[in-house]
Amino acid sequence: MYAFDFERPKTLDEAVAALAAEEAQALGGGQTLIPTLKQRLAAPSKLVSLTAIPELKGVCVADDGAVCIGGATPHRVVAEEAAAPYPTLAAMASNIGDPAVNNRGTIGGSLANNDPSACYPSAALASGATIRTNMRDIAADDYFQGMFATALEEGEIITELRFPVPEKAAYMKFEQPASHFALVGVFVAKSADGVRVAVTGASEEGVFRWAEAEAALSSDFSADAVSGLSVDPEPMIDDLHGTPDYRAHLVRVLTARAVTAAG
Structure with a gap:
């Protein structure tokens, strides 16, 4: 790899400010980005880790019954905490990657990367999920725009995923x-x-x-x-x-x- 700055903000506002730097890149679990850096296929000047921001983690159920998942929540946590409200989503999360990927990779990172073979995009699209960012709410039907392409703009961070629970x-x-x-x-x-x-x-x-x-x-x-x-x-x-x-x-x-x- 090469030299770059690293920040681990504690709040969403701090993360947004850090990502305003030229060629800054958000870092979730790093299961895609770190190998990309090792192969020198990406060259950000700064990595901004989102893993120390409490409001971006965890699973809860909203008043309307939707399952809400913080963008920095690891796959393993989704598998454990979504098991009761949305068993299919939890079962899918439990089978993502090997143990290292399952413990480190995050749902927000997966959806932001939009790998054509990733599991979460199909769950979001089939469920009619909403991708919530620090700027707006994006319906899943509008979010996915092709291989590795999404509706996210520069400096936009996935803060929460809202999954309506189907019958x-x-x-x-x-x-x-x-x-x-x-x-x-x-x-x-x-x-x-x-x-x-x-x-x-x-x-x-x-x-x-x-x-x-x-x-x-x-x-x-x-x-x-x-x-x-x-x-x-x-x-x-x-x-x-x-x-x-x-x-x-x-x-x-x-x-x-x-x-x-x-x-």
Whole structure:
């Protein structure tokens, strides 16, 4: 790596002020950023750690029933503290990465990075979550803007995630065994407004909603409802782990499994 300044502010205001410096970079659990620095793929002048700010940590349930999670909350804490109010989200969090990643990585860091194979983007999109920052509230449908791209602006910090709890939900992940990332992951959530299906790991455009499956499942919430559907393989990722056709096939298979598991 190379020389850079490091700050660990104790309040959100201090963090915002520190990030105002030229080429400053926020640091959550560091599970993506630190390897990037080691490979010299990023060169911030200052790292601003968000791990010492109490208001950015923890899980609670709002008056409207939504599960609220601080942006600097590690995956392991989400798995433990969200288990009662949102079991599907907690189960998903418990299976993110290896023990080091699960204990150090944060939900806010994952969503800010928006890796195309990360699990949390599918949970946020399927649940209809709200990404709250120090500046505004962003609906999940407006937040994700392509591979590694989000609606976040310079100096904007994810302070909280608000997850409405669906009537039924399940997440199915076909895991790449070396990285523990999703080769394909499908999160299905059924609420009074209908069914939302979010897919991660499959597309070169990042996480996406499968509208055709949503329409079918809103009419008939069963695995049979998606048995005749297909996903266009054209935008799917093509790498040594799977072809576009293979990933498109997995999307349908995992959606059906998630529906079965949910209901």
